[in-house]
Amino acid sequence: MDGSSLPETRSTCAYCGVGCGVLLRPDGAGGLAVRGDPEHPANRGRLCSKGTNLGETVGLDDRLLHPVIKGARADWDTALDLVAEKFRDTVARHGPDSVALYVSGQLLTEDYYIANKLTKGYLGTANIDTNSRLCMASTVAGHRRAFGTDTVPGTYEDLELADLVVLTGSNTAWCHPVLFQRIRAAKEARPEMKIVVIDPRRTATCDIADLHLPLRPGSDVALFNGLLSAIYDMGAVDGPFLDHIDGFEEAIAAASDSDPTVTGLDPLLLKRFYQLWVGTEKVVTVFSQGVNQSSSGADKVNAILNCHLATGRIGKPGCGPFSVTGQPNAMGGREVGGLANMLACHMEIENPDHRQAVRQFWDAPAMPEKPGLKAVDMFRAVGEGRIKALWIIHTNPAVSMPDADRVRDAIAGCDFVVVSDVTDRTDTARLADVLLPATAWGEKSGTVTNSDRTISRQRAVLPAPGEARPDWWAMAEVARRMGWRDAFDYQGPEEIFREYATLSGIAGGFGLDFDISGLKGITDSAYDQMKPTRWPVTDGRQGGRFFADGRFFTPSGKGRMLPLHHREPAAQTGPRYPFRLNTGRIRDQWHTMTRTAKSAKLSSHLAEPFLEIHPEDAARLKLAPAALVQVASPQGRGILRALITDRVQPGEVFAPMHWTAETAPSARIDALVAPVVDPVSGQPESKAAVCDVQPF
Ligand code: SF4
Numbered sequence: 150m151d152g153s154s155l156p157e158t159r160s161t162c163a164y165c166g167v168g169c170g171v172l173l174r175p176d177g178a179g180g181l182a183v184r185g186d187p188e189h190p191a192n193r194g195r196l197c198s199k200g201t202n203l204g205e206t207v208g209l210d211d212r213l214l215h216p217v218i219k220g221a222r223a224d225w226d227t228a229l230d231l232v233a234e235k236f237r238d239t240v241a242r243h244g245p246d247s248v249a250l251y252v253s254g255q256l257l258t259e260d261y262y263i264a265n266k267l268t269k270g271y272l273g274t275a276n277i278d279t280n281s282r283l284c285m286a287s288t289v290a291g292h293r294r295a296f297g298t299d300t301v302p303g304t305y306e307d308l309e310l311a312d313l314v315v316l317t318g319s320n321t322a323w324c325h326p327v328l329f330q331r332i333r334a335a336k337e338a339r340p341e342m343k344i345v346v347i348d349p350r351r352t353a354t355c356d357i358a359d360l361h362l363p364l365r366p367g368s369d370v371a372l373f374n375g376l377l378s379a380i381y382d383m384g385a386v387d388g389p390f391l392d393h394i395d396g397f398e399e400a401i402a403a404a405s406d407s408d409p410t411v412t413g414l415d416p417l418l419l420k421r422f423y424q425l426w427v428g429t430e431k432v433v434t435v436f437s438q439g440v441n442q443s444s445s446g447a448d449k450v451n452a453i454l455n456c457h458l459a460t461g462r463i464g465k466p467g468c469g470p471f472s473v474t475g476q477p478n479a480m481g482g483r484e485v486g487g488l489a490n491m492l493a494c495h496m497e498i499e500n501p502d503h504r505q506a507v508r509q510f511w512d513a514p515a516m517p518e519k520p521g522l523k524a525v526d527m528f529r530a531v532g533e534g535r536i537k538a539l540w541i542i543h544t545n546p547a548v549s550m551p552d553a554d555r556v557r558d559a560i561a562g563c564d565f566v567v568v569s570d571v572t573d574r575t576d577t578a579r580l581a582d583v584l585l586p587a588t589a590w591g592e593k594s595g596t597v598t599n600s601d602r603t604i605s606r607q608r609a610v611l612p613a614p615g616e617a618r619p620d621w622w623a624m625a626e627v628a629r630r631m632g633w634r635d636a637f638d639y640q641g642p643e644e645i646f647r648e649y650a651t652l653s654g655i656a657g658g659f660g661l662d663f664d665i666s667g668l669k670g671i672t673d674s675a676y677d678q679m680k681p682t683r684w685p686v687t688d689g690r691q692g693g694r695f696f697a698d699g700r701f702f703t704p705s706g707k708g709r710m711l712p713l714h715h716r717e718p719a720a721q722t723g724p725r726y727p728f729r730l731n732t733g734r735i736r737d738q739w740h741t742m743t744r745t746a747k748s749a750k751l752s753s754h755l756a757e758p759f760l761e762i763h764p765e766d767a768a769r770l771k772l773a774p775a776a777l778v779q780v781a782s783p784q785g786r787g788i789l790r791a792l793i794t795d796r797v798q799p800g801e802v803f804a805p806m807h808w809t810a811e812t813a814p815s816a817r818i819d820a821l822v823a824p825v826v827d828p829v830s831g832q833p834e835s836k837a838a839v840c841d842v843q844p845f
Contacts, residue, residue: 159186160608161597162200163590164739166474167191167327168599169200173610180204190681191599197326198737205748207591213573214615217584228583233630235565239538247537249276249527253544254476257595259642260620261485262649265493266511267628273515275498278489280544281482282524284475287441289483290830291450295709297702298495298662299483302695303469304601309335310467313429317347318439322354323736325473333357345422350803351796362422363798365413366729366837370445371715373452374407379423380459390461393699396710400455403712411715431467442836444719447829451711458708464697473600480598484663489521494656495663506655523831525824532559540567542620545741547576548809551822551833552784569620572743576810586617593619595642605681643676662702718837719825726839731803732818738807758816760789761803767793777845782838785820788845
């Protein structure tokens with residue numbers, strides 16, 4: 150039977166942090182018809198190529214359909230008993246910090262909540278981190294330093310209401326395409342609206358730019374310090390708003406010491422940008438991975454926030470700094486405390502009052518008093534044998550972590566590795582002692598939060614195949630087998646959501662931003678019908694913007710400007726490694742391609758890995774178009790096809806990060822990236838490695 154008579158189900162796209170709503174209708178043959186949800190506030194019916202082709206990715210080829218222990222089929226009871234026994238014994242013999250969970254922005258909020266509760270409340274370690282560390286940890290650190298909490302001040306509507314949108318470190322056209330469509334449509338409706346793109350590469354996003362600033366990689370702090378100086382010199386500081394801000398004098402002093410020439414930009418171009426920014430009241434500065442993935446990522450974020458705080462351009466319609474997250478539920482992960490240095494609901498692990506409140510709420514036997522290991526340090530500890538039992542959920546660190554070969558070797562050498570995933574064909578799944586089959590997008594139910602704080606339901610429309618089960622269930626079952634039966638006795642995601650919403654009321658009681666306690670009594674049917682809802686949701690408040698009233702979440706109640714200084718990227722180019730290597734996404738693939746590679750349409754966009762190299766460099770190396778090149782860094786080497794283009798600057802090369810040992814073994818580009826991190830956020834510097842390029 151075809152599915153045309155079946156009703157459509159509202160859900161959300163599986164991919165980026167725009168969080169588009171989709172309408173799904175099973176086609177009766179295991180597939181799905183997909184269209185954009187005209188009622189979802191994120192996309193109002195729009196979809197990009199990845200969202201449009203979601204239906205092509207739900208086939209069962211390559212699916213993991215039953216538990217596996219040491220390569221042999223197992224049943225769930227045996228697998229869960231083994232995981233519980235190994236984690237219990239490891240904690241007993243080596244202490245709680247000898248175990249770790251490494252999770253993902255692909256998890257639903259309810260899964261994330263259980264992972265965090267199990268690890269921090271019951272295993273007694275804060276060694277849970279997420280691949281969101283690779284995505285937006287610098288934004289979290291920057292927000293917390295400036296605002297006191299990890300708060301996104303504005304909304305998507307602000308991008309349409311702005312008279313100037315600055316897109317910095319963001320190839321929005323490819324990485325957040327529906328947001329790009331919204332900005333482009335706003336500019337078409339109001340051609341006087343200006344767009345500035347700040348990016349070392351001339352990406353597809355530049356197609357709508359009035360100005361493109363191809364700054365030197367890593368020089369964003371100098372660029373925005375220059376802007377702060379211009380704000381001061383041109384008399385654009387908002388005096389009354391400064392009553393709500395600490396650190397202004399120090400930030401201005403540091404900015405005036407800064408040398409914008411390190412950006413490598415034409416001074417006239419810089420001046421035009423500064424005049425445009427200062428002269429436009431309604432300005433939104435969007436930032437993403439090009440800002441975050443840096444050894445000075447947190448400072449870059451704060452350099453942007455400084456400019457908005459000094460001018461009071463925050464929290465008002467059409468104004469504000471705006472981070473866009475990579476993954477569908479990176480924000481939900483931040484909210485439940487999926488990062489090693491956070492507690493649930495934006496509470497802080499190092500705050501004894503927060504710790505005590507969460508411990509009491511969870512009735513937890515243990516609670517760590519210090520942050521756990523962030524991703525890079527976590528895998529270093531795995532390699533050194535300090536972490537002996539590791540549970541990896543919906544992510545592929547053997548490909549996506551910097552220094553990926555070393556990470557792969559570390560996982561291979563770990564005493565006990567559990568991998569929960571939808572397939573056994575990832576580079577990481579191949580290293581598992583125990584494989585647990587998880588339900589995939591389209592088969593599982595829960596909530597996600599997108600980049601503008603909108604919580605949406607993701608709904609199951611396809612039956613779980615084989616023995617696949619939800620992640621929250623697998624983790625709760627392990628917890629129950631470890632003796633914590635009552636604390637993990639959940640019947641479904643709605644019950645977990647209610648507990649989480651109740652806990653958020655405690656955060657609200659501490660005066661924190663994240664509070665959805667207005668949803669703590671949500672019934673099963675109301676949860677089932679829940680419409681997209683922007684937090685906070687309390688009895689007295691819902692959605693909206695933060696900070697227009699000058700109230701921040703710091704102890705003083707004031708926002709904080711920081712004195713910042715430019716720092717060069719950690720790895721320096723030189724005679725041996727003369728090129729600056731930038732990595733990133735392409736339009737139609739997602740992460741390590743386990744899903745998008747199933748779609749012939751998506752795979753036809755850019756079918757193989759490549760290295761963008763400038764024509765001058767290609768001529769010097771005598772490279773013919775599409776020649777194979779060997780790319781070598783201090784960490785590793787690869788072989789890629791040269792794509793000769795002036796989209797990159799001379800001396801800079803770019804390669805996508807999607808390919809794996811299975812899809813293109815010589816193109817695992819993160820094997821070439823150094824495991825260097827921002828000292829505040831722990832986020833790796835994935836966009837400023839160094840390498841040599843030679844004809845192959
Ligand atoms: Fe999905 Fe992002 Fe595309 Fe929207 S913009 S359809 S969320 S990939």
